[in-house]
Amino acid sequence: GEDVEQSLFLSVREGDSSVINCTYTDSSSTYLYWYKQEPGAGLQLLTYIFSNMDMKQDQRLTVLLNKKDKHLSLRIADTQTGDSAIYFCAESIDSSASKIIFGSGTRLSIRP
């Protein structure tokens, strides 16, 4: 079945890099996503990667995909206090966004 798992918490020092990891079970995943949710707010699409790609970079964000191990990571360079949020890893098993399966989220906290 479809399942997405990620660690619950991550604490990093301001200015360091944050790496949030995720594993998924469905080998037919087409797109993999990272969403950000700030307290009391909806989800913000940060980035997504097509399953035939290994890496995608967008400014401070780098996504790495290891399809063999079904492992996805999000690296945030130069982490700032505004990056404090819950980060959700998600997968879509068809070629559109018709049904996205989310993990439980990783809460990123930034310490000075």
Next chain:
Amino acid sequence: DTGVSQNPRHKITKRGQNVTFRCDPISEHNRLYWYRQTLGQGPEFLTYFQNEAQLEKSRLLSDRFSAERPKGSFSTLEIQRTEQGDSAMYLCASSFGTGPEAFFGQGTRLTVV
């Protein structure tokens, strides 16, 4: 604001009452999705529409839940005879065509007392 709009933002209701939420998608987005998010969890898929057609419903969507998108624009989600277990954040999202990007609204937080 041209993002996905949801109303109301918060709703407190007594157990057994009916509630209705509204979602206005991004203009020209033909697909619209409803998700439910409980505390400490990621969103769970409920249903989605392509234009006015409801194409898929999750088994989470019990008989007390109904969603409509009558003209292929805004959508409503109604919960009848609310139960305490219905307390959650209800999120709406929209996308264009068969593209992979789904954009979420701010959600409606339902509290059943």
